Amino acid sequence: VGDNSIDIPEANVIIQISSHAGSRRQEAQRLGRILRAK
Numbered sequence: 001v002g003d004n005s006i007d008i009p010e011a012n013v014i015i016q017i018s019s020h021a022g023s024r025r026q027e028a029q030r031l032g033r034i035l036r037a038k
Contacts, residue, residue: 014034
């Protein structure tokens with residue numbers, strides 16, 4: 001979940017349960033989406 005474009009502008013907190021799903025590239029992309037300035 002979250003690999004494809006997901007936008008929740010009201011969210012203040014993201015909780016990531018598993019960091020072992022997918023490749024390192026996917027993990028970096030997820031983190032980048034979380035940290036991206038609005």
